[in-house]
Amino acid sequence: MLEKLAIKAQNLSKYYGKLCAVDSLNLKIPRGQTYGLLGPNGAGKTTTVRLLNSIITPSSGDAEVLGYNIKSQKHQVKSNCGFLSESPSLYEKLTAREFLEFVGDLYSVPKSLIHKRIDEFLKMFDLEKRENDLLEGYSRGMKQKVCLSATLIHDPKILFLDEPTANLDPISARIVKNLILDLVKRANKTVFICTHLLDIAKELCDVIGIINKGVLLIEGSPKEVMASVNANNLEDAYSKILNPSPNGASNKDYLSWR
Amino acid sequence: MSLWIILVKNELRIRTAKFKSHRKLFFITIFAIFLFWAIYLGPVFFNAVFPDILSAFSGVLELVLHFVIEYFLMTVFIMFILYPLFTLFRKSEIGIKDVILSSPVKPGDIFLSEFFSQLPFIFLIVLAVGPAAASLLSQVNPQLTIVHYFTIYLVIFLLMTFSLIIGTILANWIEFKFSSNKRISSSSNSFLLLLSFIVIISFYLFHYAFNLAYNDPVFKNWLSIFPSFWYSNIILYIINPTLIQSYIVNIWLSVILAIGIPLMVFFFSYRKAEVFYSYEPQHEKNLIIKEREGIFFKFIEKMTLKKYRIVVMVQFKNFLRKKENVTKLIYSIAFTGILGLFIFLSLDNPLTSIKDYLVGELVSIPVEYFDILVMSIFSWMGGLIFGMMMGISSIFDSKDILYLYKKSTKGVNTSIYSFLYLMTHLLLLYGIALTIFFAILFSLNFVVVGIFFSTYIIYCFIIVVQLVGLQCIRPLYGERGKQIYFKIYFIGVLQVVSLLISLFITIPLFPIAIDYSLGFMYILFTNMGISATIASVMLLFGLFKLNRTD
Ligand SMILES: Nc1ncnc2c1ncn2[C@@H]1O[C@H](COP(=O)(O)OP(=O)(O)O)[C@@H](O)[C@H]1O
Ligand SMILES: [Mg+2]
Numbered sequence: 001m002l003e004k005l006a007i008k009a010q011n012l013s014k015y016y017g018k019l020c021a022v023d024s025l026n027l028k029i030p031r032g033q034t035y036g037l038l039g040p041n042g043a044g045k046t047t048t049v050r051l052l053n054s055i056i057t058p059s060s061g062d063a064e065v066l067g068y069n070i071k072s073q074k075h076q077v078k079s080n081c082g083f084l085s086e087s088p089s090l091y092e093k094l095t096a097r098e099f100l101e102f103v104g105d106l107y108s109v110p111k112s113l114i115h116k117r118i119d120e121f122l123k124m125f126d127l128e129k130r131e132n133d134l135l136e137g138y139s140r141g142m143k144q145k146v147c148l149s150a151t152l153i154h155d156p157k158i159l160f161l162d163e164p165t166a167n168l169d170p171i172s173a174r175i176v177k178n179l180i181l182d183l184v185k186r187a188n189k190t191v192f193i194c195t196h197l198l199d200i201a202k203e204l205c206d207v208i209g210i211i212n213k214g215v216l217l218i219e220g221s222p223k224e225v226m227a228s229v230n231a232n233n234l235e236d237a238y239s240k241i242l243n244p245s246p247n248g249a250s251n252k253d254y255l256s257w258r
Numbered sequence: 259m260s261l262w263i264i265l266v267k268n269e270l271r272i273r274t275a276k277f278k279s280h281r282k283l284f285f286i287t288i289f290a291i292f293l294f295w296a297i298y299l300g301p302v303f304f305n306a307v308f309p310d311i312l313s314a315f316s317g318v319l320e321l322v323l324h325f326v327i328e329y330f331l332m333t334v335f336i337m338f339i340l341y342p343l344f345t346l347f348r349k350s351e352i353g354i355k356d357v358i359l360s361s362p363v364k365p366g367d368i369f370l371s372e373f374f375s376q377l378p379f380i381f382l383i384v385l386a387v388g389p390a391a392a393s394l395l396s397q398v399n400p401q402l403t404i405v406h407y408f409t410i411y412l413v414i415f416l417l418m419t420f421s422l423i424i425g426t427i428l429a430n431w432i433e434f435k436f437s438s439n440k441r442i443s444s445s446s447n448s449f450l451l452l453l454s455f456i457v458i459i460s461f462y463l464f465h466y467a468f469n470l471a472y473n474d475p476v477f478k479n480w481l482s483i484f485p486s487f488w489y490s491n492i493i494l495y496i497i498n499p500t501l502i503q504s505y506i507v508n509i510w511l512s513v514i515l516a517i518g519i520p521l522m523v524f525f526f527s528y529r530k531a532e533v534f535y536s537y538e539p540q541h542e543k544n545l546i547i548k549e550r551e552g553i554f555f556k557f558i559e560k561m562t563l564k565k566y567r568i569v570v571m572v573q574f575k576n577f578l579r580k581k582e583n584v585t586k587l588i589y590s591i592a593f594t595g596i597l598g599l600f601i602f603l604s605l606d607n608p609l610t611s612i613k614d615y616l617v618g619e620l621v622s623i624p625v626e627y628f629d630i631l632v633m634s635i636f637s638w639m640g641g642l643i644f645g646m647m648m649g650i651s652s653i654f655d656s657k658d659i660l661y662l663y664k665k666s667t668k669g670v671n672t673s674i675y676s677f678l679y680l681m682t683h684l685l686l687l688y689g690i691a692l693t694i695f696f697a698i699l700f701s702l703n704f705v706v707v708g709i710f711f712s713t714y715i716i717y718c719f720i721i722v723v724q725l726v727g728l729q730c731i732r733p734l735y736g737e738r739g740k741q742i743y744f745k746i747y748f749i750g751v752l753q754v755v756s757l758l759i760s761l762f763i764t765i766p767l768f769p770i771a772i773d774y775s776l777g778f779m780y781i782l783f784t785n786m787g788i789s790a791t792i793a794s795v796m797l798l799f800g801l802f803k804l805n806r807t808d
Contacts, residue, residue: 055359056538078362085356091268093275102271105264106361134275150357 011061023214036205082156092136107154121149265371300389335486338421342429366531645721730800
């Protein structure tokens with residue numbers, strides 16, 4: 001029988017020395033859902049997705065992704081997940097096509113399928129004319145597009161996207177958002193997005209969780225989250241949850257450094 | 259296809275990015291050229307040159323051949339085991355990309371791929387220098403054919419491969435222990451020190467044991483189980499089967515061991531890589547204890563000119579807080595120091611007597627100049643070791659850092675000058691320590707102490723400047739791999755070339771009855787002048803290039 005939950009985490013924790021990057025995280029994300037993990041810089045979002053992708057091992061707790069244990073079934077977890085890391089993780093000395101071929105090979109995608117997919121991605125992201133340039137000459141946004149293609153090349157069942165639109169121009173960001181919407185609607189993928197951009201969360205996510213200092217503070221649909229703190233938009237709710245004192249942020253003197 | 263093969267392919271693609279549109283042609287051309295040299299040109303050249311050179315040694319060669327081959331292969335074997343230990347922690351400084359970490363590759367795949375992507379380059383090196391070795395052997399046995407030559411190349415290549423994988427496993431295992439064992443990682447400084455001493459002392463001990471064993475037939479027979487002998491046995495057998503008649507490890511056993519054991523090591527290192535190899539991104543703990551750091555850095559700060567103070571201090575901290583650099587620093591000093599100790603201890607062992615025998619035939623050196631000779635050789639070798647270790651530490655951690663200097667008002671040259679400044683600080687500190695050690699060890703007089711100190715510092719500095727010049731032309735942005743090896747080989751060859759040039763210049767100019775020490779000084783200073791000139795040209799050109807990179 002197919003596991004109903006795409007992601008199940010129980011008391012998942014990660015310590016770096018004394019610093020607790022992720023603090024007993026519990027998650028239950030059903031298949032086909034788009035989940036948004038929101039939080040300020042250093043909240044533990046990247047650490048969470050790295051844990052869920054078996055890239056790092058948890059200090060305590062456990063998790064299952066698509067029914068596979070992240071500690072004992074690393075291979076299955078990695079084969080079935082797509083992970084887009086926040087900083088462009090690619091080889092500067094390869095061309096876009098070479099790099100995508102390489103990643104396709106790593107996931108043992110058949111050669112003909114790899115080439116077909118690469119053609120489609122390059123067309124979709126408007127990179128056809130640059131496909132034979134070395135990646136070192138690409139702009140950050142272009143690199144991001146290549147990385148996103150690399151994440152999708154083995155058609156993973158579940159996608160982990162760490163700041164997917166951070167470096168993109170508005171039009172490219174739109175393409176990525178539509179892509180994610182389509183992946184969920186038409187291909188029934190599960191998507192896990194880490195972001196600090198609230199418009200993404202509002203538009204794409206069925207459920208959002210807000211994390212700070214490794215602790216998951218609240219979880220629910222965007223509407224529920226807003227309702228819980230009597231906010232009328234997500235930004236308001238976000239700052240209320242992270243900054244309980246009513247005007248904590250606005251009291252600061254932002255020019256004191258002069 | 260196994261994933262490690264894909265990784266190797268990718269690694270080779272990255273290395274040959276310049277030729278991306280005609281990689282196949284590039285590989286075929288390179289290997290064709292090297293093969294032509296190894297099979298035809300090289301042997302013809304050396305077979306023409308050697309007889310003249312070797313006529314001076316006629317009779318001696320056959321006598322010492324046995325010893326030389328076994329000794330040489332053992333040294334290569336040990337050197338290649340130790341080599342990865344010298345670049346310890348480089349990997350954890352750089353890390354592995356997320357694309358790879360999140361894909362279904364296993365530790366074994368990454369380990370084997372890192373190893374195998376080195377092999378084509380090693381093979382090229384063997385093809386490049388092999389003809390010299392094989393031609394030397396054919397002076398003893400003129401019946402050697404191309405097949406024999408190629409077998410000799412293969413044997414050397416196999417030996418290097420085997421020892422390199424042992425070294426790589428060892429180095430990774432040590433890094434693994436450092437990252438996973440709490441007790442070790444909390445006192446990593448002292449462990450590193452201990453480790454480097456163990457490594458270096460065992461290196462010298464091996465040589466010592468080898469020399470001892472050579473005079474003791476029973477011990478010798480047991481020693482021949484040591485891996486490098488499997489390989490030297492094959493070469494000796496090719497030259498003359500009777501040479502290995504008395505060994506327990508006969509030719510068949512040698513061949514089986516020489517091929518079988520490496521294969522087994524490969525297989526197990528692939529299957530069991532998670533035991534010694536970690537690819538999880540590491541959280542770096544500070545190597546140097548902060549409080550002690552404070553006093554030391556205050557002192558250095560005081561010693562620095564105001565104009566450079568801030569940049570030098572920043573680079574100094576960035577430099578010393580990398581575990582990799584501290585390891586290399588410890589190694590380079592310990593290596594030179596223990597080299598001295600070893601020579602001191604073994605002044606009357608069999609190896610030196612052979613050296614004496616050979617040297618005695620050609621030139622005799624009066625004892626009183628021995629000090630100066632030995633100390634100058636130390637400073638030359640010590641300079642080479644220090645310079646090569648330190649010159650390959652990356653000045654710019656990334657391209658962003660380079661741009662940071664470029665956009666600042668001080669300009670990019672400041673970063674280079676400050677790096678050299680920082681090297682001078684290190685050099686003075688270590689130079690003094692080493693000089694005191696040698697002065698006490700050999701009970702040297704003032705003149706020799708002065709000569710050693712100044713030549714050591716100057717040689718170290720020259721090599722560092724040469725490598726910095728190379729780095730300016732093509733910066734090492736904390737990357738790993740062939741870039742570094744290439745720079746090291748280049749500098750090594752450059753030293754030999756400048757030494758040869760200085761010999762060619764000075765020797766014909768000598769009056770017949772020159773004072774030995776004076777003649778030696780001539781050579782020393784000429785060599786220094788040539789190396790320094792090369793270094794300045796490289797640095798100036800490097801700075802020129804660096805100001806124009808974008
Ligand atoms: N390799 C590491 N070593 C030490 N600390 C780390 C490491 N990776 C992350 N951290 C720490 O963990 C915390 C969470 O980081 P991260 O998950 O990257 O945050 P986010 O992605 O939400 O911005 C931060 O305080 C960060 O400093
Ligand atoms: Mg992050």
